[in-house]
Amino acid sequence: MRLKIECEVRVENDTNRVSGNRILNTMDRLNSSPRLMLVSDLDHTMVDHHDPENSSLLRFNALWEAHYRQDSLLVFSTGRSPTLYNQLRKEKPMITPDIAIMSVGTEITYGKSMVPDDGWVQFLNQKWDKDIVIEETSKFPELKPQAETEQRPHKVSFYVQKDKAQSVTQALSKVLEGRGLNVKIIYSGGIDLDVLPNGAGKGQALAYLLKKFETEGKPPLNTLACGDSGNDAELFSIPGVYGVMVSNAQEELLQWHSENAKDNPNILHASERCASGIIQAIGHFNLGLNLSPRDVSDIGREDSSPSLEIVNFALLLEKWRRAEIENTELFIAGLKATVLPSGTYIHPSGSVYNIKEYINMFGKVYGDKKGKQFRTWVDDVLATQLAPGTWLMKFNKWELCGEERKGCAVTSILSKKDSDWYTLVHVHQTWLEHSGQGEWFL
CATH class of the missing domain: 3.90.1070.10 (Hypothetical Protein Ta0175; Chain: A, domain 2)
Structure with a gap:
């Protein structure tokens, strides 16, 4: 209870006094309050270091990019310094958070560029x-x-x-x-x-952010905090926040829960590990859809969205190259039916193709990653409606095969008429900075 009072009082007293970076850039893409603000620890919570296939992390990535990125906020809250945080991002298939809280709540940064919050720095100097x-x-x-x-x-x-x-x-x-x-x-x-x-910590940093969002007039509709160790306990002490302790939570967090929050219905001890436990909590608290596209065996077209289309297309290509779907003419014909016959595809190398003709080349790579630790994922999917039935899509697409990692920045155009399927009109890809290059297939 002492922690809860400190978080409320300190942030209430200091938010108006502390200047520094505003969070408008983070919030500008949202027309209203975030539907969900998900705040997660990384090591052994979002990231399972005992899962060489990164299965639960990839399940979460697909869920977030398909159903939450557009109207919600993802916050990573880690004890890692910026150096070790960026190292982890290079090692694991992680998506980009809107906000990063690092060094046990002593550093707050915004967006891809990791712009620091100067107001938080001034506050901590006391x-x-x-x-x-x-x-x-x-x-x-x-x-x-x-x-x-x-x-x-x-x-x-x-x-x-x-x-x-x-x-x-x-x-x-x-x-x-x-x-x-x-x-x-x-x-x-x-x-x-x-x-x-004394004013630092994961809980204080979260309370500070929630107060800033409230000041901007866009408080999150729901907030879910996720953790596994003692330095995550503060997250669960913030008023109005849902919490999940993943099934592999450490002894000190379980002890804290037993002594302080065992009767709190808003804190769940999940039965699943790491990111799978986070997905479980989203469903348990009815915070939104918790069925990851990676858990859907038959990818249909009902209740789709531009973001889901992008995620599903990447998953189809992964399954194709891993030979997890059958190599049939019907599959190729189905792909061709989803593209504009006159559409263009610009390869990262700069080569320009007709999309439909490029799909004819898919047979060359069928099963070329079979039996390998090959995965693809999309990151930071942003859909902008240009006109009724037309969307500009921007995102990063990544491939990981063993320790080899490659990524491209992608701009594409999707169209949809009435109840028809989405149609891929245009794709332009460029190599991401510091990304490995070489073989790349859409």
Whole structure:
């Protein structure tokens, strides 16, 4: 309860005073309040490091891009520094969040460019002196400093043995308080100990964002927080927030739940791991559709949307190349029926093709990824209606085969007349910066 009060009071008192980056760029694409604001931890929550196929993460990606990206907000809240966060994005098939909360709630950034929130930085500077923290923690031999990349302006991080954590935390708190600092010490993962400004943390960062959205006149209709470890407990303490502890949640989070929230119906201990548990929670709390396109064996055309069409087309090509669907003339004919006969396709290399003629080449790649860890996913799908029945689609398309990763920025045009299927009119692809290049097939 103490955490809940601190979050409400501090943000209420400081939001109007703190200047800095506004969040209009994040919110401009939304005509109204976000339908769902999903706030998720990464390691062992969104990302399952024991799933080499990344199955649950890819299921979530397809669900979000098909049914939520257009009118909702995705927030990643991680203990990782920006350096390790970007490293994880290179290793795993992750989609791009609208907002990233990093370094255990001490850094907030917006959009693809990760623009920092200067107002949050100013807020955290109060009663914080990193030099004093370093000086005093150096007197505790039990604390082993983490890598330099994990030492941030408002976070000093250590490793500590589990049996030493409680005594060190209590002693260090008294010492730093005596030096005039107002700090918070978070122990998580059975080994990580972080010293932060008392106003920092994942919960405080979320409360700060919710207050800013309210100030902009677009508070989320629903918010779902997702986590697995002790540093996620604060997320579940924010008033009005739904919470899910994934099935593989760690002991310290389960203990917190037992002591503080076991009778709270808005917090679920999922029966499924990681991102699959997040999908489960969306359905459990009736926050929206929780059937991922990857869970649909027969891709139909009913209740489709431009975003779902893009996701499904990418999944069809993945299944084709993995030989998970039958190689028939009927399949090729069905693909041709979904494109404009005079439509154009511009390959990342710059070569220009007639779309229908390009589809004739699909037979060459059938099953070429069979038995391999080959996956495709789309990211940051944005649909803009140009005219009745016509949409401009912009997104990134990625392929991962083993450790080889390639990506393209895609611009396409879809059209739809009355109850007809969506028709692909135009596709233009360009290689993404820092992406591997070479073989690429739509």
